[in-house]
Amino acid sequence: MKLSSMIAGTALALTLTASASAQTLLTGADTNEILNAARGYGAATLTTQSNGDPQITGKIEGITYQVYFRNCTNNEDCEDLNFYLGFLDIKPTLEEINDWNYNKRFSRAYIDQDDDACVEMDLDMVEGVTAEYLDSQFSLWAMVLKQFAEHVGYN
Numbered sequence: 001m002k003l004s005s006m007i008a009g010t011a012l013a014l015t016l017t018a019s020a021s022a023q024t025l026l027t028g029a030d031t032n033e034i035l036n037a038a039r040g041y042g043a044a045t046l047t048t049q050s051n052g053d054p055q056i057t058g059k060i061e062g063i064t065y066q067v068y069f070r071n072c073t074n075n076e077d078c079e080d081l082n083f084y085l086g087f088l089d090i091k092p093t094l095e096e097i098n099d100w101n102y103n104k105r106f107s108r109a110y111i112d113q114d115d116d117a118c119v120e121m122d123l124d125m126v127e128g129v130t131a132e133y134l135d136s137q138f139s140l141w142a143m144v145l146k147q148f149a150e151h152v153g154y155n
Contacts, residue, residue, distance in 0.1 A: 025128025028069055028078030037134045038067065041142050053078065060142050063149055083121040083141045085148065090117045092152045100151055107144045117152040119144060 026033050031046055031054045038044035044058035049068065052075040056067040063085065071079035092111065100109040100119070107121040121144055123129070123137050 023130060026125070026131060026134055027128045028072065028080065028125040029076050031069070031076075033131065034067070034081070034134065037131070037138050040135065041138050048075075051075075060145050063145055063154070065141075065145055079124070079126050081123040081125060083123070083144075084118070085120075085145055086112060086116055086118040087149075087152060087154055088114075088116055090152050090154055091115045092117045096152060100148065104144070104147070106140060107148070109148065117148075119148045 035046045038058045042060045047055050049055045053072045054069040065085045068082040069078035097109045109119045
C-alpha cells in the first residue's frame with residue numbers, strides 16, 4: 001500500500017512539474033506579444049529605435065511612455081525591456097526626485113540633462129517570463145506612471 005501511494009505521488013509530482021515547465025515563456029524576441037500586453041493598458045504602437053531595435057510607444061490615461069528593447073542581437077532577441085517616461089518642461093527639485101526614490105520601489109526617477117522629470121523601470125527577459133508576469137509588470141508600470149505624474153505635478 002505504501003509503495004503504490006508513493007508511486008502515485010511521484011507520478012502526480014512529475015505530471016505537475018511537466019505541465020509547469022511546458023508553460024510558454026516570452027522573451028524579448030516576442031515583440032507582438034509584448035505589444036499586445038501594452039495594448040491591454042491603452043493605445044500602443046511598435047516602432048523602431050534609431051539603432052534598429054524595437055520600441056513601443058504607448059499611452060496610459062493620456063500619458064505617453066516608451067518601452068525600449070535593450071541588449072538586442074541583430075535588432076531582435078532582446079534581453080531586457082526598459083520602461084521610460086519623461087516629462088518635457090516639468091522641472092522637479094532634486095528633493096522631489098530623492099523623495100520618490102526613497103519612498104518607491106521597482107522604479108527609479110531622475111532629472112535629465114534638460115532638468116526634466118524622468119522615471120524608468122526595467123524587466124529582465126533573458127530566461128523568459130510568462131504572459132501573466134508580463135501583464136503584472138505592465139500593471140506595475142501603469143501604477144508607477146500615474147503616481148509619478150502626480151508626484152511631479154503633471155496635470
